[in-house]
Amino acid sequence: MESKPRESCIVCQIVSNNIPSKKVYEDELVMAVLDVNGSNAGHCFVIPKSHYAIIEQVPDIEIGRLFQVSNKISSAIFESLGAQGTNIFVANGIPAGQTVAHFTINVIPRKENDGINLQWQPKQLSEEEMSTVELKLKEQTKNIGHFEKEERKPRIQAPKPVIMSDEEEEYFGRQMRRLP
Numbered sequence: 550m551e552s553k554p555r556e557s558c559i560v561c562q563i564v565s566n567n568i569p570s571k572k573v574y575e576d577e578l579v580m581a582v583l584d585v586n587g588s589n590a591g592h593c594f595v596i597p598k599s600h601y602a603i604i605e606q607v608p609d610i611e612i613g614r615l616f617q618v619s620n621k622i623s624s625a626i627f628e629s630l631g632a633q634g635t636n637i638f639v640a641n642g643i644p645a646g647q648t649v650a651h652f653t654i655n656v657i658p659r660k661e662n663d664g665i666n667l668q669w670q671p672k673q674l675s676e677e678e679m680s681t682v683e684l685k686l687k688e689q690t691k692n693i694g695h696f697e698k699e700e701r702k703p704r705i706q707a708p709k710p711v712i713m714s715d716e717e718e719e720y721f722g723r724q725m726r727r728l729p
């Protein structure tokens with residue numbers, strides 16, 4: 550759906566070079582940029598060049614490329630920075646910690662005892678609660694269907710930046726909060 554660059558979106562501004570950035574990789578669909586507020590030296594974010602607020606809006610072909618590139622960036626981080634591990638992390642939606650309305654994959658270099666905490670307390674569910682969740686999910690995953698192998702529509706070469714209208718802002722806000 551909507552994929553024009555947005556003047557109100559800081560990531561689109563980075564893609565169109567209106568905001569300077571340290572790009573470490575770029576192809577026709579995807580870009581990887583050093584995060585200036587990164588958690589560790591070499592923290593990169595991998596982004597689609599088109600504007601999508603959340604992962605559900607990104608076409609399969611671009612999701613595929615985004616994760617392929619994230620994997621390669623992770624390898625580059627191991628090779629060049631001597632990382633001992635990486636976290637490949639998506640905050641999808643505001644309750645999940647998403648702060649910018651442009652889908653982003655974080656690739657975070659990790660070393661032992663580097664002080665980054667992505668851990669959580671396990672929640673113990675009863676057998677019955679677990680089964681209920683399993684059934685609900687299975688019911689829904691029946692509808693996953695096929696995966697797109699081609700782009701949905703031809704890409705526009707040099708789309709003009711547009712300003713997000715109030716209705717669009719509200720729509721994306723609602724989408725990101727998973728409200729109807």
Ligand SMILES: [Zn+2]
Nearest residue numbers: 558561600651
């Ligand atoms: Zn954007």
